[in-house]
Amino acid sequence: MxxxxxxFQSLRILHALMLREMITRxxxxxxxxxxxxxxxxxxxxxxxxxxxxxxxxxxxxxxxPLFYATGYIAFYWVNDIADVTGRAVHVNRPLLAFPPITPLxxxxxxxxxxxxxxxxxxxxxxxxxxxxxxxxxxxxxxxLFLAYMLATGLGLSIGIFNxxxxxxxxxxxxxxxxxxxxxxxxxCVFFTYAALPGAGKGVLWxxxxxxxVGLVRAGIYPSYDPVHVAPFFVATIGSGLLxxxxxxxxxxxxxxxxx
Numbered sequence: 001m002x003x004x005x006x007x008f009q010s011l012r013i014l015h016a017l018m019l020r021e022m023i024t025r026x027x028x029x030x031x032x033x034x035x036x037x038x039x040x041x042x043x044x045x046x047x048x049x050x051x052x053x054x055x056x057x058x059x060x061x062x063x064x065p066l067f068y069a070t071g072y073i074a075f076y077w078v079n080d081i082a083d084v085t086g087r088a089v090h091v092n093r094p095l096l097a098f099p100p101i102t103p104l105x106x107x108x109x110x111x112x113x114x115x116x117x118x119x120x121x122x123x124x125x126x127x128x129x130x131x132x133x134x135x136x137x138x139x140x141x142x143x144l145f146l147a148y149m150l151a152t153g154l155g156l157s158i159g160i161f162n163x164x165x166x167x168x169x170x171x172x173x174x175x176x177x178x179x180x181x182x183x184x185x186x187x188c189v190f191f192t193y194a195a196l197p198g199a200g201k202g203v204l205w206x207x208x209x210x211x212x213v214g215l216v217r218a219g220i221y222p223s224y225d226p227v228h229v230a231p232f233f234v235a236t237i238g239s240g241l242l243x244x245x246x247x248x249x250x251x252x253x254x255x256x257x258x259x
Contacts, residue, residue, distance in 0.1 A: 017109030071189030074213040077151035085159025144219035160245030
């Protein structure tokens, strides 16, 4: 089969898998997509209610919901994409019996759908909070776009690696759920990197999500200067995981399909 025909077939497979994902996860009713907003909005509201009782002023700006949203949205981008793509092979294993469909097809279909979903959620949540805020905010799209690209890339890389690990060792899915939970607490969602003591900065700098949070806040708060942010570091981590995950999927795709 010629390369154009192969490319067209791959696109048709991705399109069909994405439609299947949309119907399975959100249903045929457009109102089903509102559930995608429920988690981030509810969690940000909970953070606002709890921490506004502790402090009268957020670390940056005047709005508690906006400050926590800039941290949570960055974490949400990475975590949600990693979670959804990581389970792609497991939930779509019956489809792998069809020769044209590969494990990578199921992962990419979920990735594209989820990347679009989290982008829309971020636009609605952050946009709504910025418009309703009484602060003098000048949104800078450049760091926001960079943060989104790094977050989706990192989430996809983690998801591809985990999709292989989940399929080969089902217990790893439980282990990963336990291990990944504390990451939320050390991703600068509740505080700023500058507020940490010297030892804390040295440790948390190695968390790539901290850099993505810094970029999101730089895009929302004009006065915020994230001197700690190193996009190349985040891209390097993501590239390494992506290369390892793709190699494992390519070399052991048949074994995964048969597990």
